[in-house]
Amino acid sequence: MTKSFKKIITSRENAGLLWILPAFALMCVFCLYPVISAFTHSFTDWSGGLTASFVGFKNYGVLFKDNLFWLSLMNVTILTVVGMVIGNAASLFLAELMFNLKSKAAGAYRFLFVLPAMVPSIVVLLLWQKLILSGSSAGVMNTVLRAFGLKSTEWFASKNTFVVFVSIFLYGFPWMGGTSFLIYLAGLNGIDQSIIEASKLDKLGTFRRVFLIDMPMIMGQIKYFLVMGFIGGLQNYTMQYAITNGGPGKVIGDMQSGTMVPGYYIYQLICGTQKEGVGSYGYACAMGMIMFVIIMAITVVNNKVVKSNED
Amino acid sequence: MQTAVKSGNMLSAKTKTRRRVRASQIAVHAVIIVLLFLVLFPFYILIVNSFKLPKDIFVNPFSFPGTPQAPLVLTAFGTAWGYIKNYLLNTVIIAVLEIAGTLLFASMAAYGFSRFKFAGKNIVFTVFLAFMMIPGILTLAPQYALVYNNLRLGQTMAGVILPAIAGGMPTGVFLIRTFFSGVPDSVFEAAELDGAGHIRRYLTLALPLSMPILFTIGLSTLLGAWNDIIWARLILYGKENLYTISVGVFVSFNSSVNKSITDTVVYAGYCIASLPLVLVFALTSKQFIKGLTSGAIKM
Numbered sequence: 001m002t003k004s005f006k007k008i009i010t011s012r013e014n015a016g017l018l019w020i021l022p023a024f025a026l027m028c029v030f031c032l033y034p035v036i037s038a039f040t041h042s043f044t045d046w047s048g049g050l051t052a053s054f055v056g057f058k059n060y061g062v063l064f065k066d067n068l069f070w071l072s073l074m075n076v077t078i079l080t081v082v083g084m085v086i087g088n089a090a091s092l093f094l095a096e097l098m099f100n101l102k103s104k105a106a107g108a109y110r111f112l113f114v115l116p117a118m119v120p121s122i123v124v125l126l127l128w129q130k131l132i133l134s135g136s137s138a139g140v141m142n143t144v145l146r147a148f149g150l151k152s153t154e155w156f157a158s159k160n161t162f163v164v165f166v167s168i169f170l171y172g173f174p175w176m177g178g179t180s181f182l183i184y185l186a187g188l189n190g191i192d193q194s195i196i197e198a199s200k201l202d203k204l205g206t207f208r209r210v211f212l213i214d215m216p217m218i219m220g221q222i223k224y225f226l227v228m229g230f231i232g233g234l235q236n237y238t239m240q241y242a243i244t245n246g247g248p249g250k251v252i253g254d255m256q257s258g259t260m261v262p263g264y265y266i267y268q269l270i271c272g273t274q275k276e277g278v279g280s281y282g283y284a285c286a287m288g289m290i291m292f293v294i295i296m297a298i299t300v301v302n303n304k305v306v307k308s309n310e311d
Numbered sequence: 312m313q314t315a316v317k318s319g320n321m322l323s324a325k326t327k328t329r330r331r332v333r334a335s336q337i338a339v340h341a342v343i344i345v346l347l348f349l350v351l352f353p354f355y356i357l358i359v360n361s362f363k364l365p366k367d368i369f370v371n372p373f374s375f376p377g378t379p380q381a382p383l384v385l386t387a388f389g390t391a392w393g394y395i396k397n398y399l400l401n402t403v404i405i406a407v408l409e410i411a412g413t414l415l416f417a418s419m420a421a422y423g424f425s426r427f428k429f430a431g432k433n434i435v436f437t438v439f440l441a442f443m444m445i446p447g448i449l450t451l452a453p454q455y456a457l458v459y460n461n462l463r464l465g466q467t468m469a470g471v472i473l474p475a476i477a478g479g480m481p482t483g484v485f486l487i488r489t490f491f492s493g494v495p496d497s498v499f500e501a502a503e504l505d506g507a508g509h510i511r512r513y514l515t516l517a518l519p520l521s522m523p524i525l526f527t528i529g530l531s532t533l534l535g536a537w538n539d540i541i542w543a544r545l546i547l548y549g550k551e552n553l554y555t556i557s558v559g560v561f562v563s564f565n566s567s568v569n570k571s572i573t574d575t576v577v578y579a580g581y582c583i584a585s586l587p588l589v590l591v592f593a594l595t596s597k598q599f600i601k602g603l604t605s606g607a608i609k610m
């Protein structure tokens with residue numbers, strides 16, 4: 001036994017396993033085990049402790065009839081889709097501007113647009129909540145509204161769910177600070193210069209070139225943001241976590257529902273919110289499994305659909 | 312005569328297009344500057360207000376400090392530093408250990424995958440990559456229970472650091488391996504003929520050659536450590552002296568939690584919390600932008 005073990009270890013090629021071992025061990029403990037645990041515990045009444053008993057498909061059954069879960073799925077779909085459209089349109093627009101700019105200032109512009117990404121995201125969130133979309137009359141957006149003769153509003157603090165949604169969408173306006181435009185810009189710079197030159201000879205205007213040449217040529221980047229946008233968006237709950245707390249709107253169970261999303265629902269279950277009739281951790285695992293399936297399905301569909309466009 | 316007219320026409324057409332190009336360039340500059348103003352405006356407000364008295368923030372939120380209406384005040388920064396310095400130190404410790412662990416283990420694994428041929432190698436590598444597909448939303452509950460209840464790493468830095476290193480493995484191994492594969496075999500074979508063992512080849516060849524990608528992964532790990540709030544707060548909650556920047560700023564550095572902190576102090580604290588990464592970026596923006604755009608995506 002020890003001999004063969006020694007043989008495996010000292011064999012020139014199998015020594016490769018030793019190089020992989022630390023990474024592999026860490027992943028087994030902190031990545032693989034939680035996945036297995038999530039799957040198995042989704043069939044139990046687990047409440048976070050060391051024991052749990054099997055309850056079959058009960059969690060999934062309760063989940064299926066959970067109004068708050070359906071509402072949160074709808075919310076996250078709206079937030080993801082609208083957020084992706086706004087964010088990508090803005091990044092693409094900025095990338096096109098930078099692409100068409102022939103100037104030594106380009107480097108400085110690029111630097112300044114990326115700079116905000118270095119500010120801790122929680123600081124940016126609180127900044128918008130306290131100063132820009134603040135409900136007070138001194139808030140930046142309210143000052144702007146008043147300048148146009150419009151009425152101030154409460155923004156994030158509003159009791160009206162629609163106003164809070166609008167605030168979430170407005171957050172980050174003009175949605176361009178950060179690094180995503182760089183990836184579009186890299187895609188644009190990768191387009192063969194002769195194609196651009198040919199479009200100029202054909203007297204194709206800039207506007208038509210953007211849609212007829214640039215966009216199809218950077219399908220790879222668009223696809224990347226589409227896939228990543230869905231994966232990230234469906235899991236995201238930063239706004240709920242830092243600002244809205246899932247509110248406003250009706251309280252269902254112990255939770256607010258207006259801007260509730262699955263990620264925040266799961267987070268609340270972990271942090272001690274109870275769901276009647278089920279173990280909160282087992283229930284969170286079941287919800288996680290459903291989200292996993294949804295995210296996987298969308299990723300596969302995205303890959304298929306966008307790929308067929310490329311051919 | 313005719314040719315002269317023709318060439319004259321052509322000339323004016325040329326200057327016309329040149330003028331049109333210049334006008335459109337000016338328009339592009341103008342739009343970019345307006346957008347830049349909008350992007351940076353929140354940070355302008357943050358900075359100017361951190362130099363004012365609390366009462367002046369409400370009266371003159373937009374103005375520069377140092378006017379008779381809003382005198383320039385520096386004390387907020389001193390007060391804020393008293394709170395923030397501990398958070399900063401914690402974040403730096405956590406970030407450095409996460410970066411070191413991620414780079415070391417990911418590069419070792421990448422070396423194992425690219426320089427050895429052992430049974431099941433491709434299967435193991437695929438398993439590594441598959442974890443890029445696992446959404447965090449699925450594993451949050453079991454991971455938290457594991458770290459907090461089973462491993463008893465609640466309220467410790469290890470509870471923040473170890474899962475972060477593990478989570479960085481799939482992408483890290485993938486990116487570094489791609490980089491190692493770009494190095495010609497002959498380079499390694501020549502070193503082997505010179506009698507260099509694997510450890511020496513890893514240290515003196517593989518690592519130095521892959522500096523750009525190591526730098527990129529290191530920076531993204533740094534950003535991750537700096538911005539992580541959900542996991543760090545779950546693990547560290549209740550242990551104020553271990554709070555990171557994001558957790559501290561969110562949980563306790565707050566005028567509603569702590570009455571002795573005014574809004575100006577809060578804004579000064581935000582400035583201090585943002586400064587380190589802004590400086591890192593200012594010093595390395597070239598490599599940073601290059602790393603982001605070149606290696607990151609090939610779909």
